[in-house]
Amino acid sequence: MEIPAINLKAIVLVHWLLTVWGCMSLLPVSFAWGNFTVLAVGVWAIAQRDSVDAVLMFLMGMAVTVLTDIVHFGIFYPLLELSNENRSRFSAGMAILSLLLKPASCFFVYQMYRERGGDYNVNFGFPSVSRNREAYQSIDQQDESSGPANPFNQAQDTKPAARTY
Secondary structure, three states: OOOOOOOOHHHHHHHHHHHHHHOOOOOHHHHHHHHHHHHHHHHHHHHHHOOOOHHHHHHHHHHHHHHHHHHHHHHHHHHHHHOOHHHHHHHHHHHHHHHHHHHHHHHHHHHHHHHHHOOOOOOOOOOOOOOOOOOOOOOOHHHHHEEEEOOOOOOOOOOOOOOOO
């Protein structure tokens, strides 16, 4: 089964829109700062198409904001329930939708990281495709054409040359 290719621009745009809508009500400024900072790193990852570091930082930032968003909702959601306005419910709904989409976005950003040459392998115990190591030569094997091992590249039957100082 082939994983669909999702554009990094679409991921950043969707999370930006949901974060803007999520910040319309009672969520604190730290929610906005954290999410918009990570989205700025996402813009950096878009601008530098071949940068592995930018995508990795965006991926790690998205993973951290999942945790910080959970903390923000744990602390501030009871305050949102006290307010019975439609704006507060819409804002909370969009912020929760953003939180629910972040694990899927992290998965797609990780695929982009692998496409750009990142080699951080996450193994959860499932069988996966590994790199082909058949082309590597073992250090225990020697070429037959090289003869006996001679680490200093000297002739066997001759005396070492006198050193001139």
